[in-house]
Amino acid sequence: MPLRGGPSGPVECQDVVELATDLLEGDLDGATVVRVDDHLLSCAGCAEYVDQMRRTADALHALGRPEHAEPLGTDLRHRLMDAYRRYGPRG
Numbered sequence: 612m613p614l615r616g617g618p619s620g621p622v623e624c625q626d627v628v629e630l631a632t633d634l635l636e637g638d639l640d641g642a643t644v645v646r647v648d649d650h651l652l653s654c655a656g657c658a659e660y661v662d663q664m665r666r667t668a669d670a671l672h673a674l675g676r677p678e679h680a681e682p683l684g685t686d687l688r689h690r691l692m693d694a695y696r697r698y699g700p701r702g
């Protein structure tokens with residue numbers, strides 16, 4: 612998708628919104644990624660927007676491909692072990 616400002620124009624917030632999906636899916640060329648990243652560094656609103664998009668995409672991927680889901684976190688594992696000790700066969 613060509614940027615509104617042309618190949619060397621500034622990346623605007625609207626461009627980031629339009630490019631966010633391609634960015635997260637790795638569909639952008641390196642030069643465009645760099646320019647979008649530059650914008651994110653100077654624009655908290657877009658950085659937060661892309662961050663939320665990334666979290667949503669990660670959650671969807673985890674749901675759709677459970678074999679790639681994160682392993683149990685240490686905290687959760689400890690709580691499970693604690694529950695097992697408390698309620699397990701050894702009383």
Ligand SMILES: [Zn+2]
Binds near residue numbers: 623624627650656657
């Ligand atoms: Zn912005």
